[in-house]
Amino acid sequence: xxxxxxxxxxxxxxxxxxxxxxxxxxxxxxxxxxxxxxxxxxxxxxxxxxxxxxxxxxxxxxxxxxxxxxxxxxxxxxxxxxxxxxxxxxxxxxxxxxxxxxxxxxxxxxxxxxxxxxxxxxxxxxxxxxxxxxxxxxxxxxxxxxxxxxxxxxxxxxxxxxxxxxxxxxxxxxxxxxxxxxxxxxxxxxxxxxxxxxxxxxxxxxxxxxxxxxxxxxxxxxxxxxxxxxxxxxxxxxxxxxxxxxxxxxxxxx
Numbered sequence: 001x002x003x004x005x006x007x008x009x010x011x012x013x014x015x016x017x018x019x020x021x022x023x024x025x026x027x028x029x030x031x032x033x034x035x036x037x038x039x040x041x042x043x044x045x046x047x048x049x050x051x052x053x054x055x056x057x058x059x060x061x062x063x064x065x066x067x068x069x070x071x072x073x074x075x076x077x078x079x080x081x082x083x084x085x086x087x088x089x090x091x092x093x094x095x096x097x098x099x100x101x102x103x104x105x106x107x108x109x110x111x112x113x114x115x116x117x118x119x120x121x122x123x124x125x126x127x128x129x130x131x132x133x134x135x136x137x138x139x140x141x142x143x144x145x146x147x148x149x150x151x152x153x154x155x156x157x158x159x160x161x162x163x164x165x166x167x168x169x170x171x172x173x174x175x176x177x178x179x180x181x182x183x184x185x186x187x188x189x190x191x192x193x194x195x196x197x198x199x200x201x202x203x204x205x206x207x208x209x210x211x212x213x214x215x216x217x218x219x220x221x222x223x224x225x226x227x228x229x230x231x232x233x234x235x236x237x238x239x240x241x242x243x244x245x246x247x248x249x250x251x252x253x254x
Contacts, residue, residue: 010035010074010174010206011056017068018048018055024067025051026230031223035173036204038222042212047227049210050097050178056208057094057176058085074173090120093172095180097210100160103151110147113137113165136165141191156183164192171203178210193219214239 009032017027026048033039041049055064055078056071071078076088096102103112113133117124137144140161151159160183167175175196181189197220199205207220217224217239224242226234236242 008035008075009033009072010037011039011072011208013056013069013071015069016052016055016066016071016078018051019065019067020051021063024230026227027068029069029071029225029227029232031225031235033174033206033208033223035206036200038200038207038209038220040217040220040222040224041208041210041227042217042224043227043233046229048230049227052227053176053178053208053210054096057092057096058089059094059096090170091173093167093170093175095164095167095175095177097178098182099163099167099178100156100183103159103163105150105152107150108147109137109142109149109151109154109162112151112162113169116166116170132169133165136168139191139195140165141188157185157188160184161188161192164195168195168199171199172205173203174206174208175199176208180209180211181213181216196220 011033013029013031016029018025029052031039041053043049051064054061055066056073058078066079073088074091076084078088107115110130110133113136114129117129133147134144137146142158142161142165146154146158146162151162154162164180167177180196181192184192196205196207200207207222209216209220209222211217221238223237224235224239225232226242234242
């Protein structure tokens, strides 16, 4: 896999427009996210936030399509399928909205977390993978005994942390999280935040998160892109620096 240079962007979006089921849900989206940077996508329900990040992450959702503009994740166009899509999914850790509630019921926690590895390499070193999974469980304050349990045996907060562990198991270059701290109480939220920030600091992992929580924006020291009815209406660094468009509808580029 080709390594990016220090000047390469982790994610770029240039006048990107996205449709769901044939109807445009986000349009005119432009921004640049540097390696190690953080961008928070904010806005009311129905603003197109989840559809936008789903396209960027390569979500397995055939109803999502790019209908205008362009975007690249780690230099890979979001319009490309096949091997390019597989590589994009490999370098992207994606935590979808409601991921904790959507874990496969017939897999154990260990199998759920390891699936991104085992689905690509059936000859994986099982001992090394087990150690990797144990490390993630410990990092996210999940008991090691959870590895042999099934998702339905866990609380909603524990399932959310399992989904986060799954998103991080491949050490992604880009983390895309849709409400990543859902169902987490204060203590375990801090563990989840620290896990993300540690990878950002040590490996320059870029972070793109959907959130309407100002505390999360401050903790990540993130840029902010505000959407309304699928259109960008504000952009800035942190909540205090967001600049709003006069008509609430014109496109804002970084």
